Amino acid sequence: MNWSIALAALWGVAANVLAMLPSKDNHWTRAYILVAVGIPILGYVTYENGPWIGLLVLAAGMSMLRWPVIYLGRWLRRRI
Template sequence: MSLSLTLAALWAVLANVLAMLPSRDHHWRTAYMLIAVGIPIVGYVTAQHGPWVGMLILAAGMSVLRWPVIYLGRWIKRRTLR
């Protein structure tokens, strides 16, 4: 397995472990940290393995961080319907 896929797998394991820990802010601070670390990893995977694998890794990350994605979609919808 390449370094980029290894980093993506470690990111997924870290995200799941952090989700098990208690949080006072409903894990939003953790989500921001995971997004900041995950975006370069998705770029690295895409550079090494192409856009299809990059999109699969992006979809996997979006499934882990689904609430920030849902809120982003709601925000975009609110902004475009005005």
């Protein structure tokens, strides 16, 4: 296992731990932080392992942060 995959796995564990902790703002602040940290990790994974592994890691991240993805899709649909 290389460092990029290990960082992505660590990001996934951190996302799950943060989801278990109570939050007053429905976890939106944590979601923004996870997105800001996850995008460079996704780029690093894609750079080291290729686009197919990058797409798998992207799908895993989108499954953990599904509500920001749903709201982004709704916003884009309204704009089009």
